[in-house]
Amino acid sequence: MAAYLIRRLIQAALILLGVSLVTFFLLYLLPADPVRQIAGRSATAQTVQNIREQLGLDQPFVVQYWRYLSGLVQGDFGRSYLQKSEVAVLIWARLPASLLLMAGAISCELLLGLTMGIVAALRRGSMTDQSLMITSFIGVSAPQFVVGLLLLYVFAVRLGWFPIGGYGTFRHLVLPSLTLGILGSGWYSRMMRSSMIDVLRQDYIRTARAKGLARRRVIFRHALPNAILPIIAMIGIDIGIFMGGIVVVESVFGWPGIGQLAWQAIQRVDIPIIMGVTLVSACAIVLGNLLADLVTPFIDPRIRLR
Amino acid sequence: MTEASIPEKMPSRSAQPRSALSRLLARKMALVGMAMILLTVLGAIFAPWLTPYEPNLQMFDGLTIEGAPLPPGGEFVFGTDLLGRDLLTRILYGARTSLIIGVAANGLALLIGTLVGITAGYFRGWVGSVLMRFTDLMMAFPALLLAICLAAIFQPSLWIVALVIAMVNWVQTARVLYTETTSLATREFIAAERTLGAGTMRILFRHILPHLVPTIIVWGTLGISTTVLLEATLSFLGIGVQPPTPSWGNIIFENQTYFQAAPWLVFLPGAAILMLALAFNLVGDALRDVLDPTQRGRD
Numbered sequence: 001m002a003a004y005l006i007r008r009l010i011q012a013a014l015i016l017l018g019v020s021l022v023t024f025f026l027l028y029l030l031p032a033d034p035v036r037q038i039a040g041r042s043a044t045a046q047t048v049q050n051i052r053e054q055l056g057l058d059q060p061f062v063v064q065y066w067r068y069l070s071g072l073v074q075g076d077f078g079r080s081y082l083q084k085s086e087v088a089v090l091i092w093a094r095l096p097a098s099l100l101l102m103a104g105a106i107s108c109e110l111l112l113g114l115t116m117g118i119v120a121a122l123r124r125g126s127m128t129d130q131s132l133m134i135t136s137f138i139g140v141s142a143p144q145f146v147v148g149l150l151l152l153y154v155f156a157v158r159l160g161w162f163p164i165g166g167y168g169t170f171r172h173l174v175l176p177s178l179t180l181g182i183l184g185s186g187w188y189s190r191m192m193r194s195s196m197i198d199v200l201r202q203d204y205i206r207t208a209r210a211k212g213l214a215r216r217r218v219i220f221r222h223a224l225p226n227a228i229l230p231i232i233a234m235i236g237i238d239i240g241i242f243m244g245g246i247v248v249v250e251s252v253f254g255w256p257g258i259g260q261l262a263w264q265a266i267q268r269v270d271i272p273i274i275m276g277v278t279l280v281s282a283c284a285i286v287l288g289n290l291l292a293d294l295v296t297p298f299i300d301p302r303i304r305l306r
Numbered sequence: 307m308t309e310a311s312i313p314e315k316m317p318s319r320s321a322q323p324r325s326a327l328s329r330l331l332a333r334k335m336a337l338v339g340m341a342m343i344l345l346t347v348l349g350a351i352f353a354p355w356l357t358p359y360e361p362n363l364q365m366f367d368g369l370t371i372e373g374a375p376l377p378p379g380g381e382f383v384f385g386t387d388l389l390g391r392d393l394l395t396r397i398l399y400g401a402r403t404s405l406i407i408g409v410a411a412n413g414l415a416l417l418i419g420t421l422v423g424i425t426a427g428y429f430r431g432w433v434g435s436v437l438m439r440f441t442d443l444m445m446a447f448p449a450l451l452l453a454i455c456l457a458a459i460f461q462p463s464l465w466i467v468a469l470v471i472a473m474v475n476w477v478q479t480a481r482v483l484y485t486e487t488t489s490l491a492t493r494e495f496i497a498a499e500r501t502l503g504a505g506t507m508r509i510l511f512r513h514i515l516p517h518l519v520p521t522i523i524v525w526g527t528l529g530i531s532t533t534v535l536l537e538a539t540l541s542f543l544g545i546g547v548q549p550p551t552p553s554w555g556n557i558i559f560e561n562q563t564y565f566q567a568a569p570w571l572v573f574l575p576g577a578a579i580l581m582l583a584l585a586f587n588l589v590g591d592a593l594r595d596v597l598d599p600t601q602r603g604r605d
Contacts (some may be wrong), residue, residue, distance in 0.1 A: 018443040026455055141584035143535050145542045146576035157566050244450030247541060266458055281448040
């Protein structure tokens with residue numbers, strides 16, 4: 001176990017190193033000049049040159065990357081070009097909002113997805129099953145920005161049940177969480193349905209039924225725990241999809257998280273922030289995958305970590 | 307997360323195309339999906355004949371006296387946008403954008419994914435290691451963030467957007483085909499071919515690739531749905547297909563500030579995106595059931 005963990009952590013570190021290299025290189029190729037953004041339109045050629053030297057942007061790629069990397073291993077993400085602040089501080093300040101949104105979204109997708117999947121599996125082949133599965137297809141096919149705007153229009157603009165945007169109370173959290181959760185609930189309901197159907201076919205369920213146990217007890221005590229656990233382990237893998245989704249959803253709802261930070265930085269070519277958010281997201285994805293793999297053997301002892 | 311549905315075993319070639327097609331046509335949802343795709347394709351091709359307006363024509367009578375867009379109904383069936391252009395016309399021409407990008411980007415992604423997957427799966431060794439580690443690396447990228455960065459780097463045009471999407475979307479295919487190729491490569495008939503002196507290229511393309519065709523078809527169909535959604539999202543953020551070329555995403559991008567007063571400008575193109583993505587998902591899912599024997603009897 002310890003050896004496995006160490007090997008996986010080394011792999012994760014190498015992947016993050018690769019992500020940093022690729023992102024840094026892509027941003028190095030950027031034709032939009034960050035120095036122009038900082039200096040403003042009226043700056044003289046001399047000022048532009050000074051800023052370029054000050055930021056070390058006149059150095060060759062390898063030197064720039066090495067500098068960034070040596071800062072990174074000491075926990076230094078560099079300074080924002082435009083916000084005159086440490087990137088780490090900016091990200092740290094925005095992280096709680098994004099984590100809150102993620103928690104809300106995971107609750108939504110599990111609640112919706114698992115319920116739909118269980119009901120569909122229990123009524124397999126019925127009209128209910130079919131309409132639930134079509135709903136799940138619509139969920140995975142709907143563009144998140146359209147879902148977001150639709151929820152905003154119906155529940156905020158028309159009905160006035162929730163605020164139009166912003167951050168702070170529970171009511172602010174509902175619509176963005178739902179927007180992010182609908183996509184995932186489509187996937188979860190389909191997986192939950194097929195997992196539940198598989199479990200219901202097993203001999204131990206037949207035995208439980210044959211013993212004369214009540215249907216409710218068979219479903220909730222014998223079938224559900226076995227069907228649900230492998231699905232729960234998928235949450236770790238979800239994180240990658242969330243990380244993309246929050247850029248869109250935070251911009252639609254004006255949610256002050258790292259997605260919005262990244263989007264503003266991309267528009268203003270604030271390279272250190274883009275680098276920072278990409279690395280934090282990659283880190284979350286890698287850890288999520290690792291977590292999913294680590295949890296699996298506890299759920300199913302037949303699977304051993306290799 | 308879609309990996310949960312990766313078929314473990316390959317459907318053998320005896321899953322004859324004829325019976326697969328008839329089984330596909332027997333599925334109601336697949337038929338609905340195919341009908342929606344056909345509708346979109348016809349709308350895109352015959353757009354100039356279906357509507358009397360030009361997609362970029364700003365019409366005087368397309369706006370109210372106060373300069374507001376016209377709601378659906380009346381002379382303009384879907385209403386008009388902020389610049390007084392006919393929305394139905396823009397949606398019809400926008401279908402061209404979605405379909406071109408869907409097919410081009412996804413075709414390229416499929417090609418890259420297939421080449422990486424089967425090369426890594428067949429050669430193993432350091433070639434395979436390097437390729438698969440790179441694939442792992444790509445998996446760790448938040449795909450949308452990467453696409454946004456890439457789209458911001460290049461000046462976005464239709465083909466650049468397609469290229470960006472392909473560069474992000476090949477990863478899943480590569481992973482799936484890698485797994486299948488590794489198991490195929492150890493089978494007896496491949497070893498037999500090798501002893502008979504078949505060259506590597508011959509084994510890869512004559513003996514391994516044909517076994518992967520069902521998987522490629524399934525992932526290719528589902529991939530178009532992902533591609534359509536990604537293009538719409540990039541265009542919605544303003545870094546995809548650039549106006550005035552209409553795309554469903556950029557119609558929403560152009561009009562979203564006004565969406566409380568003119569919701570049709572967001573929800574009609576939104577419905578078009580949903581419909582096309584849903585259609586390819588329905589067909590792709592049916593294809594998976596039909597082509598993959600391990601999935602049979604699940605519904």
